[in-house]
Amino acid sequence: MDETASRLGEAWTPPVYDCSSAPTMVWKCTVPQHETVPYNFARNAKWCSDGSAVLFQCEDRTFYIPEIPARYCSSDTSPTQSTLTSARVFQQQSPILDYTWYPSASRNNPAAFCFVASVRECPVKLLDASDGRLRASYGIVDHRERQIAPHSIAFNATADRFYCGFEDAIEVFDVQRPGEGTRLHTTPSKKSKDGLKGIISALAFSADAGSGVYAAGSLSPASSSSSNIALFSEATGEAPIMFVGADSFSHGASPGIRSSVMQLMFNPTRPYLLYASFRRHESIYAWDLRGNASNPVYCFDRDAIPSSAATTPSISPTITNQKLRFDIDITGSVLGLGDQLGNVALFDAAPAGSDIDDLHLVSEACAARRLPKLKYTAHEDAIGSVSFHPLRPLLLSVSGSRHFDGSTSATSNEASSSSSDSESGVEDNGEAKGDGSSNQNVRVVRIRWRGPQPIAHDASAKLWNFDSRVVGGRSTTGTAL
Template sequence: MDPIATEHKVALAEEEMELDQQIGQEAVTTEETRDRRTINNDNEPVATAGSQNKDDKAQDEIDPQQQAYRLYVYDLKTEQQQQQQCQLLSSTGTRYNTTVRKTLENETTLFQQKVDPSLVYDGNNHFRNAKWSPDGCCLLSNSNDNVLRLFNLPYEMLDEQAETDTITELATNFGIREGETVYDFAWFPSMNSQDPATCCFITSVRDHPMHMWDACTGNLRASYAVIDHRERFVGPNVVSFNLDGSRIYCGYENMIEIFDIQRPGQESQKVPTIPQRRTKKGQKGIISCLDFSPDYAGLYAAGSYSHTVGIYDETNNELCLKLTDIKTGVTQVKFSPDGSQLFSASRVSNVISCWDIRNTAEVLYELPRPGQTSQRIVFDIDPSGKMLITGAQDGSILFHDISNGPETTATTENSDSSRLVRSIDHAHQDLTVCATINPMYPWLIASASGQRKYSAAAGNDDSSDESSDDDDEDDKDDNTQHKDSNSIDNSLKLWRVPGHSEWYSYPVEQEEQQ
């Protein structure tokens, strides 16, 4: 064997051994440094570079054998917390405090469709509803001009700790105008702004097919046609996706119709809510609202203008439970996050009812809310299931504590009022039509305002027909209420609600760890 080659191999082996020793020493040094960074002198965890606030400290203290999640808790209950004010962050101001015709003239360049303002109904351009996108990055609104406007959320508002002293202007650069009254609209439940394929929403329009719109380009993706026995297009009064977004559920008179999202057109599954036209069985009337149980129990609720709420099984669409003794037409139903309770709101009613759908099928308690109007007033529940917020007829935003069960309060009007923990008085100068919580950033809430002004449409014979929506049946009940209201406030506002984040944990099963 060549002695030179042997010496060379020995030298390489020695170099490799020295290199391994250096790597081992660096690893030990790195481990000691990390330990020193995460353990202070009192042997307590402290924030590292990736977790520099209290929330991340709490997360670091959780046992690695447990799964952790975070919830935002509102600071509204105690007297000290009530001194913290809800902060107005952004608003559309007085931009929409005008008629439909003037609004369309000012924003013609925003619409994807050509609009001739001289041919449209010239009524008060009030907001009807507003809904957060599932990823919480934008807000979609509907107004009396039949336009759906998309408002992108400024990034600085997504920071829980950010503070600002100025009220920014809430502006839109995107709008879609439908040809008739927009009854309802719904976001695709898996919508994510980082994935353009999921950025879409569906609309229900009077006497038109349902339209699925691309939220990035404004283009029409698909249409789903509801056709009655007379071969006429029917605009459903309510439209909703199921939890996984695979099907579209819509409701109209005595019918729930289901579409496969992958099959646009007329193919659908019709689910009659009554077995025969002349019968007392089933759920009669126009299906006005839908909501799916968020606990994936396979249930969904349907409210009717015939004063009933039905609970259906999603697997076979059979009626499981029927809630009655409701005085007026139901305008909204919403499950609690755990699926054990159902909240409902009705027309010309001053309360929101909480139903026990697991045991007694009776009203547990009622939350007071000024609402002597046929116009929809939309409420929402925070992700923790502890707080319900709603608009009110006097322009305020109400916060109700729903964390405690009925056994802690007597069934009296005074005790129900005790659940009201905060009110933003005069949030709007007109009726607050909706109050909704951001699903991803719950410290942000949005509110919209406005109502029909019959004086603005005086002298126009078509005004009542063009401005009416699915609330037509009871318009006579609140004509006087609207005529006496002279203030005009058609605005959309964003608020920050004081609170803090709390970490919760639950044990991870052995199979899940493996």
């Protein structure tokens, strides 16, 4: 077979992540900074279906699509193509709560290159990812006729509908029919103790399209009488299939996890494994839904091993309230997550062996605690999100958080004082009194006070290459197991 035929016969192979040593940093950028929001940083980052573009959710109420070299995100590996397009910024009216790509979004398909976004006090928007224009809107209205913005959004496996989670309900929209959707109540009433109560903060669909199963998590912490993670089916509607983390309402939820659900995710190749992260909780938990789902089978601990001693403080700070999102690669074999110290850890998402089937756990403390295969220092601030490239052994990490340092308050007060001085002055009231006296000058002082403004220590995004065939020096240090 000649070389041309060999190239034509090449088939795509799933990415393999080399975790024997720290990866190579191949690209880096900083999110745009503005005078109005000097502490701007990316909270979340998600690749589209073919990895041709990545979308950032930024602190300054914008969506940002950075300019990444085509050799890292395009299916065309020709060295003549340097970049795909220029960076784009899409400004929103209010803070962004959540967003998700259309499942088949790609730069190569303009019709499908779009995403759904939830913006506070606005209808759900279907936005074009090439220019930010509004394609369609989907309204969620409460009993007082106010627009409700969902806290979580997820497309179903067939991509014809998307689900939006808000307080005590899930709204279902047909993508082809903008306007109103169908409401599914997760609890019978406000006073009822049954069902899934609170704001639905996380939604995730199983990769098994035929099952139509999806998981929903609530911001209300689990109690002794209820669980805050439930499984639903598109076929059954409002009635939950089962609750995860609780034997039954009479027996109560499993001990140890009493926190708000931040993220849910099914394993892409093992749809019976469900992963969850919780607010102010350092671990990621996994449940095997084929059997008893009252207790997790795996616990992925961010602090299982220390990172570089030169970069890790001796005393760990208070656990952050910030969402720190994890991700699983397309093969379902590697789980990646970041922490508030700027470290990235990689785990075996589904360790080899049949130990899952043999586990008979009685409490959360008995879950098999997994050690990371690799942990390395990636940023100098909290890592809000890690995202695996869908087709290549690449990992994107974004960092940033709001810090109120002592110097910030002083700077802000000085700026406020100078602003007040600049506004102070003598003005003529321009009016003559009726008794014929001359105009009097009136001193007007306008004071504009601004409180302490936060800063971001590291508002960067970095792309890491885990391909073992890459030749070149390593950009950071890491610990491999």
